[in-house]
Amino acid sequence: MKIATWNVNSVRIRLSHIEKLAIQAKPDIICLQETKVVNNDFPFKYIKDLGYKYIELHGEKSYNGVAILSKIMPESSFSVNFVNDKDRRHVAIKLYNGLEIHNFYIPAGGEIPDPLMNQKFKHKLSFFDEVTDWFKTNRSEKDKIILLGDLNVAPLEHDVWSHKQLLKEVSHTPIEVEKMEALQKSLNWHDTIRRFTPESEKLYSWWSYRNHDWRKSDRGRRLDHIWATPAIENKVKAGYILREMRGLETPSDHAPVILEIDIPE
DNA sequence: ATGGTTGGTGCCCAA
Numbered sequence: 001m002k003i004a005t006w007n008v009n010s011v012r013i014r015l016s017h018i019e020k021l022a023i024q025a026k027p028d029i030i031c032l033q034e035t036k037v038v039n040n041d042f043p044f045k046y047i048k049d050l051g052y053k054y055i056e057l058h059g060e061k062s063y064n065g066v067a068i069l070s071k072i073m074p075e076s077s078f079s080v081n082f083v084n085d086k087d088r089r090h091v092a093i094k095l096y097n098g099l100e101i102h103n104f105y106i107p108a109g110g111e112i113p114d115p116l117m118n119q120k121f122k123h124k125l126s127f128f129d130e131v132t133d134w135f136k137t138n139r140s141e142k143d144k145i146i147l148l149g150d151l152n153v154a155p156l157e158h159d160v161w162s163h164k165q166l167l168k169e170v171s172h173t174p175i176e177v178e179k180m181e182a183l184q185k186s187l188n189w190h191d192t193i194r195r196f197t198p199e200s201e202k203l204y205s206w207w208s209y210r211n212h213d214w215r216k217s218d219r220g221r222r223l224d225h226i227w228a229t230p231a232i233e234n235k236v237k238a239g240y241i242l243r244e245m246r247g248l249e250t251p252s253d254h255a256p257v258i259l260e261i262d263i264p265e
Numbered sequence: 266a267t268g269g270t271t272g273g274t275g276c277c278c279a280a
Contacts, residue, residue, distance in 0.1 A: 010272055013272070
C-alpha cells in the first residue's frame with residue numbers, strides 16, 4: 001500500500017496538483033489538510049475521476065478541513081472534534097485489513113509562542129494534550145494504526161533550516177516539541193520518514209511563500225509527518241517527501257509525504 | 266527587527 005499526506009492549502013485551487021500526484025506517485029490513499037471547503041462543495045467528481053471512489057470528509061468554510069481519498073473501500077470512518085470546538089481538523093478511516101488511518105491538521109499556533117499571550121498557541125498545546133489522551137484511552141500500541149498529517153511541529157534539529165534561529169519560532173519551540181514527544185510516547189509511535197533519512201541530514205516538507213526563491217534560500221521545515229504503531233513498524237518499506245511538488249505552478253507551500261507499507265488490502 | 270506571499274473572503278483573517 002502507498003499512502004500520501006498533503007496540506008494542499010485549498011483543495012479547489014489545487015486539483016491539477018492532486019491529479020499530478022495521483023498519476024505520478026499513484027497512492028492508494030491520499031490524506032489532505034486545509035481543504036478550506038464545506039463537505040457539500042467538495043469537488044467529488046474530479047477526485048472520483050482520478051480513481052478515488054471513496055471520499056471521507058470533515059470540512060468547514062474558508063479554514064482548516066481534512067479529507068481522505070481512497071481507492072480502497074473503508075469499513076468505517078469517523079471524526080473527532082478535539083479541544084471541543086468547531087474546527088474540522090481530524091478524520092479517520094478503518095480498512096477491512098484492520099489498518100486504521102488518522103489524518104490530522106494540528107493548529108499552526110499563531111506568531112507568539114506564549115500560551116498566556118496567544119490563544120492560538122494555547123489551542124495548539126491543548127490540542128496535542130487531547131490527542132495524546134485520546135490515543136492512550138482508546139487505542140493500544142498493538143493496534144495497526146497510522147497517524148499522519150500536518151502536525152505543524154518540526155521536532156528535530158535538522159527538521160528546520162536553522163535550529164538556533166528557530167528555537168523561539170512557533171513550530172520549533174521546546175514546549176511544542178515536548179508536547180509532540182508526549183504524543184509520540186502515547187502508543188510508542190515510530191517516525192517512519194526519518195527512518196529513511198538520517199537525523200543528521202536536513203529534511204523539510206514546507207517552505208514559506210514569503211521567500212522569493214524557496215529552492216535557493218531553502219529555509220524549510222518538516223511539519224508533515226507519518227507515524228506508525230509498533231504493530232506495523234516492520235511492514236514499512238519506504239518513506240519520503242516529494243520535494244519537487246513544491247516547485248509546481250501555483251504550488252501549495254507544503255510538499256506531499258509518502259509511506260510505502262507492506263500490508264495486504 | 267522587519268517584511269516578505271498566498272487563499273478565501275467580503276470591507277481582513279489565517280497561515
